[in-house]
């Protein structure tokens with residue numbers, strides 16, 4: 001899932017203070033699980049903004065709304081007409097949602113209500129940890145299922161640096177050293193010998209460094225196009 | 240000869256090599272580098288010029304290395320993977336070689352969060368690079384030198400003739416993997432190795448036994464790291480906080496005894512501890528040099544370069560070899 005955190009309220013207020021009609025727009029998938037931007041959080045944030053506006057004597061109408069997902073049009077298309085009646089949408093979806101809605105909404109600004117962090121898991125209630133950085137070329141089979149790209153502070157590829165301290169990373173005693181974990185895990189799996197090989201410099205272009213990425217599944221796209229054609233030939237029913 | 244550096248020649252001669260360390264200043268003034276180089280000159284075969292150690296901005300390693308070279312001290316430039324991608328690294332390596340530098344130590348480099356650890360503000364918000372790691376960096380330098388090829392495969396007209404170094408933290412976690420990681424550095428092409436500071440000789444002996452069983456000591460020159468202790472407090476700090484360094488309690492007690500002998504006299508406590516620190520360093524040097532497979536020592540007298548002559552002389556490592564040509 002994508003993990004995000006609520007922005008400090010003062011920062012949010014600075015963003016919204018000059019608008020007259022604001023919609024706090026939540027997303028009920030990832031960011032709801034991490035209690036940052038689901039329907040409930042959108043509702044609370046809307047009332048905080050209303051209170052602050054009242055306090056500051058700013059005339060502002062603030063509503064809230066949430067849909068299941070902000071990253072596929074079918075979820076927000078049904079509410080778009082209402083959404084377009086506001087002069088600011090404060091989206092508490094992840095950054096993907098903010099971008100995606102921005103491109104489709106027309107001339108209304110969409111501002112971020114949360115700080116989007118990382119791809120993570122929920123090891124225990126209220127704890128979220130980063131486990132993958134979406135590098136575009138997964139090597140977990142070489143590292144015992146523990147990711148050095150995301151979890152080693154230096155994204156090292158050939159074992160622990162000299163900073164490993166009692167199993168923790170040099171950046172903080174609170175952060176596990178990924179390479180310590182990898183070595184221990186490989187021992188457990190009886191595959192430590194994989195770590196005796198030198199890993200050559202990586203091709204990072206599969207990740208963020210190769211420019212924005214896109215995946216196109218030709219067969220799915222073709223199917224959709226066929227469906228659309230058939231529908232229009234059949235006289236075109238409203239979708 | 241791979242590089243013809245003084246360090247390489249001393250190692251090839253079979254005599255124990257001595258390297259030192261010179262930290263460039265947070266200043267555009269060259270005089271401090273020149274002054275430190277003057278103090279170290281003649282007491283080591285080459286001196287490491289740190290590359291923004293602890294992620295603090297200082298005169299760059301290459302520039303300070305050239306200043307040291309001009310002052311008559313052979314430098315070991317350091318190259319961290321923190322601040323440069325493979326394009327900048329290779330460009331700097333070509334430049335360094337063109338300027339006459341002949342040794343390069345390849346290291347990952349301290350994370351930028353270190354820069355704000357002490358009293359400094361540092362740059363903890365900096366973006367790091369880590370395009371390649373230290374082992375890959377060693378491999379890139381070797382490919383440039385021996386195959387006249389850039390990492391990407393393009394040809395180099397004149398290759399950089401560098402003596403390639405890497406670091407080894409024998410006491411780092413997970414300890415049983417460390418000798419194998421050292422072997423990877425040597426497989427990648429490390430000609431010499433400088434270890435993290437060693438106080439726990441027993442631990443180092445055991446690690447070196449594994450290293451010898453892997454045959455690594457025959458394919459590279461391992462220089463044992465000595466960090467000259469200056470006070471009981473420093474030893475305690477290193478034992479508690481420096482990764483991969485453990486200090487036997489007996490050594491800490493020796494320093495505390497030296498300190499306590501001075502009573503309330505702070506100046507005397509400093510003198511007594513420094514004298515004891517030099518004695519400890521000399522003992523460690525002797526013990527490290529006795530371990531089979533060790534080809535020299537890397538002595539770090541941090542911000543205390545003036546102690547080097549006494550230490551090197553007392554350890555029987557003076558004068559340093561010279562070559563006529």
Ligand code: SF4
Pocket residue numbers: 131132133134135136137138139140147148149150
């Ligand atoms: S190797 Fe890449 S894809 Fe695999 S877990 Fe790590 S960041 Fe994610």
Ligand code: SF4
Pocket residue numbers: 151152153154155156159160161162163164165168169170171176177178179180
């Ligand atoms: S201590 Fe471990 S996790 Fe941290 S940078 Fe070094 S190898 Fe990576």
